[in-house]
Amino acid sequence: MFPQTRMRRLRYGKLKDMVRENTLTVNDLIYPFFVDETTDKKIDVASMPGVSRWPLAQAVDAAREAYDLGIPAVLIFGIPKTKDAEGKSAYGDDDVVQAAVRAIKAEFGKDLIVITDLCMCEYTDHGHCGIVNFETHDVVNDLTLPILGKIAVSHAKAGADIVAPSGMMDGMIEAIRSALDENGFENTPIMSYSSKYASVFYGPFRDAADSGFCFGDRSEYQMDPANSDEAIRETELDVLEGADMLMVKPGMPYLDIVYRIKQEFGLPLAVYQVSGEYAMIKAAAANGWLDEEKAFYEACLSMKRAGADMIITYYAKELAMILAEK
Numbered sequence: 001m002f003p004q005t006r007m008r009r010l011r012y013g014k015l016k017d018m019v020r021e022n023t024l025t026v027n028d029l030i031y032p033f034f035v036d037e038t039t040d041k042k043i044d045v046a047s048m049p050g051v052s053r054w055p056l057a058q059a060v061d062a063a064r065e066a067y068d069l070g071i072p073a074v075l076i077f078g079i080p081k082t083k084d085a086e087g088k089s090a091y092g093d094d095d096v097v098q099a100a101v102r103a104i105k106a107e108f109g110k111d112l113i114v115i116t117d118l119c120m121c122e123y124t125d126h127g128h129c130g131i132v133n134f135e136t137h138d139v140v141n142d143l144t145l146p147i148l149g150k151i152a153v154s155h156a157k158a159g160a161d162i163v164a165p166s167g168m169m170d171g172m173i174e175a176i177r178s179a180l181d182e183n184g185f186e187n188t189p190i191m192s193y194s195s196k197y198a199s200v201f202y203g204p205f206r207d208a209a210d211s212g213f214c215f216g217d218r219s220e221y222q223m224d225p226a227n228s229d230e231a232i233r234e235t236e237l238d239v240l241e242g243a244d245m246l247m248v249k250p251g252m253p254y255l256d257i258v259y260r261i262k263q264e265f266g267l268p269l270a271v272y273q274v275s276g277e278y279a280m281i282k283a284a285a286a287n288g289w290l291d292e293e294k295a296f297y298e299a300c301l302s303m304k305r306a307g308a309d310m311i312i313t314y315y316a317k318e319l320a321m322i323l324a325e326k
């Protein structure tokens, strides 16, 4: 009790550093970027200042920027030159992600971990994460699973170190694990987007990945922002199906979920600081209302405190620079 106990005693100078409970390091960071097969030059994403779509020919340059700053991993999204109802451009050996992965792995080998986002929505002309029944406007779960398996195998064949399925189809981890194992990729880990919410904070990403949808939204397969017990059930299934790493997406509005998932499962956990979180801080900073660097640092440190092991952030390069100076 006060006055015997005074919490302020430990809040001075170097002592404060000594008793710090959580830290952010460059090894926590994963740099996501978009490889765009429809362009020859870098295209800036208007709603995400500082973020670009990279032409396929510059995929290695994008990865190098992260690598040179000591960031251990990149997460690749593809924007294909053709889209159709079945997402056929998602799994060809020479499609955009496969070609980008091959080029990046040829350059960096084991020194850079390449994670691939694994979904259909960037490759379908309707923008949904699976096969659509156009009579019912329903995304048909079970018809989608074998295609996810096929995409996973094509990514692994190209050299992806980790595949990260993001479509929130039931049974997707099992389908992907089996497909990988049957094709000799039993050592390829799966990072599941295990608690992915139907969030408004993905808005700017849709500009970046060109993945809006022509009808409905994704709330019939992504999670309801009102729920947290459901995240435990959803994640438990992914763990049972063989997920090696878990994810919570978005980050800052869902730190309670991050905490619960880490406590409950103890598996390596990634948190995705999504495009809307990025855009909010950028916009506030542009208006002079927030210190950009400190705001990103604190937001990401908060994710560590909640239980994250890895943070996927569009600000990864800037954070790596900030951390190098600390």
Ligand SMILES: [Zn+2]
Pocket (backbone or CB within 6 Å): 119, 120, 121, 122, 128, 129, 166, 167
């Ligand atoms: Zn998707």
